[in-house]
Amino acid sequence: MVRSTTIVRASDALPLAASVDDDQTEQTLQEYKQQSKLIFRRITPNSEPRCSIESGPYILHYLISDNVVYLTIAEKSYPRKLAFSYLDELSKEFAQSYGAKVDSVRKPYAFVGFDTFMSKTARLYQDTRTADAAESGLDKLNGELQDVTRIMTKNMEELLWRGDSLDRMSHLSTSLRSESEKYRKASQKLNFDAMMRQYAPLAAVFLIVSNKNGKTFDNDELGLPKAPTWSVHELLNSYPPIELSDETLTRLHTTAALFPPEKDSSEFKELKNQMEDLIRLVEAVRVAPLPFTDSPDVQKPHLDGRIWPEERGLNLHEFNNKVEEQDNTCPPEGRKLLERASRHTNGFYLVDSSQVKKN
Incomplete structure (x- = not known):
């Protein structure tokens, strides 16, 4: 019933x-x-x-x-x-x-x-x-x-x-998707960290600088301006253009476990131009000569790893042409000076003047 x-x-x-x-x-x-x-x-x-x-x-x-x-x-x-x-x-x-x-x-x-x-x-x-x-x-x-x-x-x-069983399988499936996503993100982070460690020495010598534009800069105890006066544009113009291949840009993304933009797209071209400028900036800073300052306020000038600005900024091409004219009493410049850097702080490599004299 x-x-x-x-x-x-x-x-x-x-x-x-x-x-x-x-x-x-x-x-x-x-x-x-x-x-x-x-x-x-x-x-x-x-x-x-x-x-x-x-x-x-x-x-x-x-x-x-x-x-x-x-x-x-x-x-x-x-x-x-x-x-x-x-x-x-x-x-x-x-x-x-x-x-x-x-x-x-x-x-x-x-x-x-x-x-x-x-x-x-x-x-x-x-x-x-x-x-x-x-x-x-x-x-x-x-x-x-x-x-x-x-x-x-x-x-x-x-x-x-x-x-x-269906509820349990649904829970397990959700957990697997979650763990898989965590593993993927962790792998990307590890690859990115490895790439950063590889290129950190070059990034450490970047100068984020701007034009003087008539402003007065404070000097430190060595008579050097505390704020650099160079512009990124000046640095880029001091080094010939770099042509980065599509394969190299794609390989950089693969190394970092990232998906590159689609080739021939506007995003890919823009990223390629940015990377080319970045390489030019690194190379320009790396090969730039580091001359003495002529400041009368400095009795005993000391060397460090910064590029010393003067009034309107240094003319890299001018200093490159004068390298051969300098005698043996002049300090090492550019890459040779950076090779003697023993430590760095706040993004700058420092070179002890006594170490330079010994060498």
Whole structure:
């Protein structure tokens, strides 16, 4: 016999109506009603529209129609054909009475008044012989759809196990994706750090400088301006253009575990130009001569790894032409001076003047 019935909205499992059960029935079916709630949560648009789920001495039959799930708990001996005839009867009446309001309701059990019809119909299907007669009087209630071979049958333990397995597999899959993403980012960081360590010595000699523009600069105790007066433009003009191949730029990205822009794209060309200017800037600083300052305020000039600015800035080409004219008393310049640098601070290489004299 049919023991209890519940109607919910399929999209979010919101209860719409339910049969009124006495205390004894409520206590007896408490476990199976909890299983019903689990079934409602597991239903998806791809779920079987008609299904019977065995659970102990009972079978939970459900029917899905127009975004509404009709579920009844019946004894295992009760014919499934009659159980689905009963659910079909409920679905037709419910769709006619409340079908247009199903998607708009927000409160649970908004159609509690439907219990009256459920109670009358349940009494009609209480006895199998009476139910058979009623079924004949109702044109067999879509008999072909009620055929046993057309109804999916499952076991509650199977449903619970499959749900647990699917949840666990989903969790494992999410964890694997998360760990894979962490590993990828860590690999990129390691490659980038390695590249930075390789090119850090060159980056340390960069001079981020600007034109003097008529401003007065403060000098340190050695008579050297605290702020460099060279501009990046002057440095770039002091070194011939560099042509960086597409393959080299791509290889730099690969070394850093990065994806380069698409070749022949504007982004690729812009990045290539920036890298070429960067290389020119490094080379210009690396080969620039480092002459003495002529400042009268300095009694005993000392050497360091900075390029000494003078008024409007140094003319690199002019100093390059004078290298051969300097005698042996002049200090080493450019790359030779940097090779004798023993330490660096704040991005500058320092050379001890006593070390220069010894060498």
